Amino acid sequence: MNVERALVSARGIYKHYGGIRALADVSLDIGSAEIHALVGENGAGKSTLVKIMTGAEKQDAGQVMVDGREAQLTPEKARELGIGAVYQEPSLIPAMTVLENVFLGWEQRFGLGLLDHRRMRREAAAALDNIGARIHLETEVATLSVADRQLVEIARALVQQARVLIFDEPSAVLSGVELERIFNVIKELRSHGLGILYISHRLAEIFELADRATVLKDGRVVASRPVNELTMEDLIHLMVGREIGARHLRPEAARDRIVLEVDKLALGQDREPISFELHAGEVLGLAGLVGSGRTRLANALGGIRPARAGVVFRNGRPVRLKRPSDAMRAGIVVIPEDRKREGLILGHSVRENLALASLKELSTIGMVSAKAERRLASEAVKVFAVRPPAIDVATGTLSGGNQQKVVLGKWLVRKPSAEVVVLDEPTRGVDVGAKYEIYNLIDALVARGSGVVLISSELPEVIAMSDRVLVMSAGNIVGELKRGELSEERILRLAVLGREHELAASEGGGDAA
Amino acid sequence: MKPLDRTEARSQLSTFAAPPNQGGREPRNVSGSSSPRNPVRTAGVVRLAYESVASTLLRLPPTVRGYGLPIGTSLLVAAVVAVVEPGFYRPANLHVVMQQYAVLGLVTLGQVLVLLVSGIDLSVGAVMNAALITIALMNHYNENLLLVSLVLCILIGAGVGVTNGLLVSLRDVPPFAATLGMTACVQGAILVYTKGIPAGNIPTALRPIALDGIGIVPYSLLICLAIGLVVIVFLSRGSYGRTIYAVGRSAEVARRVGISTTAVRVSAYTLCGVFAALAGIILSAYVGYVDPAIGGTYNLQSIAAAVVGGVSFIGGEGKPAGALIGALFLLTVLNVTTLSSLNPFTQLIVQGVVMLVAVSLFHLIKRGSFA
Numbered sequence: 001m002n003v004e005r006a007l008v009s010a011r012g013i014y015k016h017y018g019g020i021r022a023l024a025d026v027s028l029d030i031g032s033a034e035i036h037a038l039v040g041e042n043g044a045g046k047s048t049l050v051k052i053m054t055g056a057e058k059q060d061a062g063q064v065m066v067d068g069r070e071a072q073l074t075p076e077k078a079r080e081l082g083i084g085a086v087y088q089e090p091s092l093i094p095a096m097t098v099l100e101n102v103f104l105g106w107e108q109r110f111g112l113g114l115l116d117h118r119r120m121r122r123e124a125a126a127a128l129d130n131i132g133a134r135i136h137l138e139t140e141v142a143t144l145s146v147a148d149r150q151l152v153e154i155a156r157a158l159v160q161q162a163r164v165l166i167f168d169e170p171s172a173v174l175s176g177v178e179l180e181r182i183f184n185v186i187k188e189l190r191s192h193g194l195g196i197l198y199i200s201h202r203l204a205e206i207f208e209l210a211d212r213a214t215v216l217k218d219g220r221v222v223a224s225r226p227v228n229e230l231t232m233e234d235l236i237h238l239m240v241g242r243e244i245g246a247r248h249l250r251p252e253a254a255r256d257r258i259v260l261e262v263d264k265l266a267l268g269q270d271r272e273p274i275s276f277e278l279h280a281g282e283v284l285g286l287a288g289l290v291g292s293g294r295t296r297l298a299n300a301l302g303g304i305r306p307a308r309a310g311v312v313f314r315n316g317r318p319v320r321l322k323r324p325s326d327a328m329r330a331g332i333v334v335i336p337e338d339r340k341r342e343g344l345i346l347g348h349s350v351r352e353n354l355a356l357a358s359l360k361e362l363s364t365i366g367m368v369s370a371k372a373e374r375r376l377a378s379e380a381v382k383v384f385a386v387r388p389p390a391i392d393v394a395t396g397t398l399s400g401g402n403q404q405k406v407v408l409g410k411w412l413v414r415k416p417s418a419e420v421v422v423l424d425e426p427t428r429g430v431d432v433g434a435k436y437e438i439y440n441l442i443d444a445l446v447a448r449g450s451g452v453v454l455i456s457s458e459l460p461e462v463i464a465m466s467d468r469v470l471v472m473s474a475g476n477i478v479g480e481l482k483r484g485e486l487s488e489e490r491i492l493r494l495a496v497l498g499r500e501h502e503l504a505a506s507e508g509g510g511d512a513a
Numbered sequence: 514m515k516p517l518d519r520t521e522a523r524s525q526l527s528t529f530a531a532p533p534n535q536g537g538r539e540p541r542n543v544s545g546s547s548s549p550r551n552p553v554r555t556a557g558v559v560r561l562a563y564e565s566v567a568s569t570l571l572r573l574p575p576t577v578r579g580y581g582l583p584i585g586t587s588l589l590v591a592a593v594v595a596v597v598e599p600g601f602y603r604p605a606n607l608h609v610v611m612q613q614y615a616v617l618g619l620v621t622l623g624q625v626l627v628l629l630v631s632g633i634d635l636s637v638g639a640v641m642n643a644a645l646i647t648i649a650l651m652n653h654y655n656e657n658l659l660l661v662s663l664v665l666c667i668l669i670g671a672g673v674g675v676t677n678g679l680l681v682s683l684r685d686v687p688p689f690a691a692t693l694g695m696t697a698c699v700q701g702a703i704l705v706y707t708k709g710i711p712a713g714n715i716p717t718a719l720r721p722i723a724l725d726g727i728g729i730v731p732y733s734l735l736i737c738l739a740i741g742l743v744v745i746v747f748l749s750r751g752s753y754g755r756t757i758y759a760v761g762r763s764a765e766v767a768r769r770v771g772i773s774t775t776a777v778r779v780s781a782y783t784l785c786g787v788f789a790a791l792a793g794i795i796l797s798a799y800v801g802y803v804d805p806a807i808g809g810t811y812n813l814q815s816i817a818a819a820v821v822g823g824v825s826f827i828g829g830e831g832k833p834a835g836a837l838i839g840a841l842f843l844l845t846v847l848n849v850t851t852l853s854s855l856n857p858f859t860q861l862i863v864q865g866v867v868m869l870v871a872v873s874l875f876h877l878i879k880r881g882s883f884a
Contacts, residue, residue, distance in 0.1 A: 304769060325771035334769075342769055345762045347829070356759055357770040363752040370750070410770075 006031050006065070007195040008053065008083060008164045013062035015048050015219075022048040023059070023219045030164055030195040035186060037206040037227070038199045040216035041239055041459065041492075046199050049216070050168050053197070054078050054085045084157025085166040086150055094142035099124050101141055102156045127155040130192075131185045147178035154185060164195040171200050183209055203235050203496055215239055236496070240459060240488035250443055252483060253282035253467045258316070259451040260301075260332070260420045265310035267296050271475035273310055278420065278451040283442060285466030286455040287491045293475035294455045295337055298422045301453075302334030303327040314420070328357075333411045333418035337425045337455075339400075343407035346396035350386065350406055351377040353395050357410050380409035385437055401434025408441065421445055422453040427461060439465060459488040473498045587838065590845065598849045604729055610848050612723055612799045615733035617814055617840045619792040621822075622737075622744050623785030624815040625836045629748075629761045630781045631828030632681055632688035637789035637815060639699035640670045641808030644793025646703050646711060649803045653713030666790045673699060674786025678779030696812075703805050711803040723799035733795040740788070744833045757781060761829030818843045821871050842871060 006029035015023040023045045030036050040046050051057035053064060055073030063070045066081045092101045102124045108116040124137055133151040141149060150170055157165055171179055186196055186209060198210060206213055207227060214224040215238040223238050257280040264273035274297060278284050286294045300307040303321040311318050319330040336342035344353050354377045355362055362372045377391040384405040395406055404426065427435045442465060445452050456462045462469055463486045471479040471494040479494040594601050620637050627634040644666040651662035673695055680691040723733045748754035759767040760777045768774050793808060822839025824831025846867050850860040
């Protein structure tokens with residue numbers, strides 16, 4: 001599509017965060033009456049692009065054009081120019097009514113700052129009617145379903161005269177009928193001439209909905225084609241294939257001793273119970289899309305959010321995992337996904353953070369031994385190569401990679417050392433150097449005989465590090481792949497399509513062989 | 514491939530220089546060619562002066578900032594007081610200040626514990642009243658039960674604290690509402706028991722706690738300082754202190770390392786209640802008469818003392834030693850203005866202004882240091 005016909009286009013966008021490249025030379029057009037799908041793996045740069053196109057972030061280089069003219073976007077400017085966005089978790093104020101939310105920051109006034117309620121009511125009702133939403137204007141948003149909230153957010157964009165609407169993974173939190181409703185609304189909006197940018201993990205939706213698909217990989221556009229020229233296989237193939245660089249393979253684990261056995265762990269309603277085993281010296285990868293239940297499983301193992309039913313055995317003995325201290329006693333450690341919120345107290349020093357999980361061991365009659373604490377902290381900083389190698393700096397001042405090393409240090413310097421280590425996205429937002437140090441650490445953990453569960457959305461990482469991979473989808477384990485069978489395509493196909501398709505595919509393969 | 518063009522750099526600069534103008538679309542603040550008559554200029558000079566003082570303070574090493582400045586400021590205040598109101602240092606007046614300090618110091622220590630776990634306790638005054646009434650009432654019926662009545666006071670304080678803590682941590686009641694509600698309950702109970710007319714006297718056997726002492730220093734102050742020392746040591750060196758600060762800063766991180774956030778919160782409220790009961794006992798020993806509303810002012814005074822001393826409402830930030838200095842500062846200001854010949858209404862204004870300056874100064878000293 002040429003620039004003249006596009007409502008909004010990105011031209012050669014670059015964006016770096018610290019030393020990490022998020023986007024490189026990304027161009028994309030959203031045309032009138034077009035649904036444009038943006039797909040890519042986690043970390044491919046989709047969210048960054050959305051932030052730039054809605055003015056929430058500024059690009060390092062490149063332009064955003066609106067109606068063919070370059071625009072310096074800020075959130076207000078983007079709204080003025082008719083660019084609206086609907087997020088996965090709608091940005092509405094729950095305690096306010098639908099009407100108040102629709103006109104939040106956009107209130108229509110008479111003079112003197114008095115609100116023109118009649119006019120707002122009329123416009124909001126028209127907008128909701130337009131998208132076929134039967135929601136009462138005086139309803140409190142808190143009482144609405146997620147789908148209805150998304151509709152309210154769409155209505156908000158419409159009263160603000162949006163011509164381009166960006167949907168950031170709305171389907172991740174919807175299902176069935178609700179999803180169908182949103183799809184119909186999106187199609188309806190297209191017929192009114194709006195341009196839609198639709199972001200999703202679920203590839204099947206793209207074929208149902210979109211006119212055009214752009215695939216991002218590692219911050220670059222690898223393809224942008226009309227959807228009718230693409231197949232599901234093409235999309236999967238285009239999305240995968242990222243490099244993590246050469247790593248020598250660890251010798252395969254002996255698998256002679258089971259350190260952790262999970263037996264029919266029930267993680268939620270209408271989810272199948274989960275069972276698997278983890279061996280000493282083994283790295284078990286846990287792959288799946290965001291929201292597939294991997295973190296839920298980690299939190300159940302860590303006693304952070306106990307499972308509803310099921311038994312976990314450590315070295316053959318059943319253990320109780322009702323609270324975090326149970327897991328610590330059982331020698332299970334969970335390194336959390338969100339290190340800023342769950343892993344570290346950012347205002348506290350490296351030393352205090354490192355000591356927090358070992359307070360009991362460091363204390364006699366309730367007093368923390370300053371000497372023992374410094375010894376522990378210094379050792380951890382050295383072993384985990386935290387830079388700068390100082391123990392009295394606030395952790396908030398460290399880089400993402402070094403913060404992660406402190407979290408790892410906090411849990412792994414504890415005595416006795418944990419025999420089961422669950423790492424939830426250990427390399428997210430971490431620079432390349434620290435990434436390799438974390439990989440080496442995982443090697444060291446299994447070398448000493450621990451079992452490691454590695455949760456990661458970076459498929460190349462999962463493949464390079466794991467002895468075995470479990471793939472989760474919608475809260476269930478949908479497949480297990482051994483080292484020889486690992487490929488990004490296989491994992492992604494399982495994660496995206498679920499079990500049946502994999503069965504069908506493997507049966508097909510069996511016939512051919 | 515990421516050229517930062519000049520307009521962009523400038524807009525970032527202006528965003529930094531003028532936070533309210535978020536878009537940074539008008540970089541005129543930076544160009545600096547405002548006319549000499551511009552009224553903005555005076556404000557600019559004030560700001561410049563403030564910022565140069567601030568940056569000088571921030572450049573001091575943390576140890577100086579942490580200990581030197583509070584001590585220096587205290588000496589300065591002491592000198593100013595000596596000039597402005599020498600009557601402050603008369604032994605009789607000092608004795609009064611020390612009596613008051615023993616009470617406020619204890620309440621403040623408890624308040625600090627609660628503030629550190631992101632709470633607030635508005636029931637300390639009610640607990641103090643309850644202590645006073647309990648002592649008087651039991652003395653009224655049986656004069657030999659003084660010790661029992663003191664134990665009962667402590668138990669009442671602990672009971673109120675435990676209830677506060679449980680309401681806050683298990684029922685998610687906002688601390689403000691929970692402790693205010695407890696105030697109503699306790700005050701109500703006092704009225705029910707006394708039928709509105711306080712009976713009994715403070716037993717004379719209790720009074721030496723406040724009236725006697727070592728030299729000019731009353732026992733009550735020694736009790737307060739001893740407890741203060743224990744709190745300071747346990748918060749800075751003890752594992753209990755670590756858990757308090759961890760829960761206050763990030764309950765989620767604390768929970769994940771196996772700390773029971775409920776136990777920590779309840780313990781903080783309980784200690785606060787116990788300290789308030791002790792303060793009530795000391796207060797009744799000092800005043801020697803029965804006034805069922807005497808503790809009311811201590812709710813806000815203890816919070817003010819803690820805040821002046823650098824304890825934050827957000828939780829996990831601030832130190833008991835700072836709060837003790839804050840309490841001393843607060844009492845000094847109140848005492849000096851009362852001694853002064855100012856008219857009582859003007860006294861209020863002076864107290865308010867001094868407090869505001871003190872709080873902003875303390876936060877200036879603290880800013881940028883995580884110690």
